[in-house]
Amino acid sequence: MVERINLARGTLCLRGKRVGRFLLLLCFFPVFIALADYSKSESKLWNGLREGGHFALLRHAIAPGTGDPAWFELGKCSTQRNLSEEGREQAREIGRRFRANGIHRARVFSSQWCRCIETAELLGLGPVQKLSALNSFFRVFERRQPQTQALKSWLNEQNFDQPFVLVTHQVNITALTSIYPRSGELVIVHRSPAGELTVAGTIEPD
Numbered sequence: 001m002v003e004r005i006n007l008a009r010g011t012l013c014l015r016g017k018r019v020g021r022f023l024l025l026l027c028f029f030p031v032f033i034a035l036a037d038y039s040k041s042e043s044k045l046w047n048g049l050r051e052g053g054h055f056a057l058l059r060h061a062i063a064p065g066t067g068d069p070a071w072f073e074l075g076k077c078s079t080q081r082n083l084s085e086e087g088r089e090q091a092r093e094i095g096r097r098f099r100a101n102g103i104h105r106a107r108v109f110s111s112q113w114c115r116c117i118e119t120a121e122l123l124g125l126g127p128v129q130k131l132s133a134l135n136s137f138f139r140v141f142e143r144r145q146p147q148t149q150a151l152k153s154w155l156n157e158q159n160f161d162q163p164f165v166l167v168t169h170q171v172n173i174t175a176l177t178s179i180y181p182r183s184g185e186l187v188i189v190h191r192s193p194a195g196e197l198t199v200a201g202t203i204e205p206d
Helices: 008-018 021-051 085-100 114-123 141-156 170-177
Strands: 054-059 107-110 128-130 164-168 186-191 197-203
Touching: 021 054, 021 186, 021 197, 054 170, 085 114, 107 114, 114 128, 114 164, 141 170, 170 186, 170 197
Parallel strands: 054 164, 107 128, 107 164
Antiparallel strands: 054 186, 186 197
16 A cells, blocks of 8 residues: 655644634644654655665656746757756755665666756765656657656666665656656655565655
């Protein structure tokens, strides 16, 4: 079962402050439970990345808009949708969260799109290697199946004895995992010895 890390449950209870002190006290208990569950679940996901047999798919950080301009050119950032300043800070914060959870170095792979490369570099977890299997197929959806299969084949060749981070796009992550991630969201995937891929859970951006 997929564990989706989300604190939205807590925000509804906080609205009880308007009704009165008694309701506010009642609301604090479920919020506390949600936070406790969140910490436990997220800790388990970070442990999986540290201990091996897992990898992280990361949707690039915040880049306002959808898709890319019609004059898009691979390798030419001025023709692409790029990270905003908020997105750059989000990418740095994701890197800080890795380090806060004991992961200071990782093998980092990225789509060749500039917003993914910049996200990967700002993580500060090590050299970034470009991987065409992580490139977006948003405008050429007929590439969905062959490219996803190519990524699976590549994953089967890897030895996940150290943390792996793959920075890519929503369409790629959804095709592989059926998860629809937000910008800056991590999807943690377990690969069994037989090569079976299972989503262990997600870690949402702060």
